[in-house]
Amino acid sequence: MRIVIAGGHGQIARQFGRLVAAAGHTPVGMIRKPEQLTDLQDAGIEPAMIDLEDTDVEAMTEIVRGADAVVFAAGGGADGNAQRKETVDKGAAIMLADAAEAAGVRRYVMVSAMGAEQADPDSDEVMQVYLRAKQAADDDLRSRDLDWTVVRPGRLTDDVPTGRVQVGQLDSGSVTRGDVAHVLAESIEADNTIGKTFDVLGGDAPVSEAIASL
Secondary structure, three states, rough: EEEEEEEOOOOOHHHHHHHHHHHHEEEEEOOOOOHHHHHHHHHOEEEEOOOOOOOOHHHHHHHHHOOOOEEEEEOOOOOOOHHHHHHHHHHHHHHHHHHHHHHOOOOEEEOOOHHHOOOOOOOOOHHHHHHHHHHHHHHHHOOOOOOOEEEEOOOOOOOOOOOOEEOOOOOOOOEHHHHHHHHHHHHOOOOOOOOOEEEEEEEEEHHHHHOOOO
């Protein structure tokens, strides 16, 4: 499969890219900075230059054309900039879905966030803006005639991946970025994840068994 990843330089995206490349697929990472090229190439990911906040559907469609799947793993950053939650976490995710439809790419896997549906609708706090943006992007994707999957990790850590998770409708907790990448790699090839939204936390089940249980 040719898999285009929005947010291709992110930690989850690069670990996901390594996994699917090792499995014989062709990952393509969308990046906006030339200095990120080497990092992607070292991970076995083909780079595609595009600024998610300064582009249009037509340009994005050209990048995803010919792909078998797209993955949204971009984020507005941890700098407290609430506006970027709207332009990236919501706007770019929706644009990727528009581009996928225009290019005839049916498979779309979204990296969302646990608890997005519980966001305070009246709060200006950045985390609440972020959760509302994630929920809006999720709702938009789920309204489309695409083969979508929404993966909602808990609190992300940089700990060493365990290869073991729990999935489903879960309470709060944490999960390593590497294990989320593994979940994405399993999910994108698993037909039983199509049309499903599920949380991911660290757990006891091997990733492949957890995904098969959905």
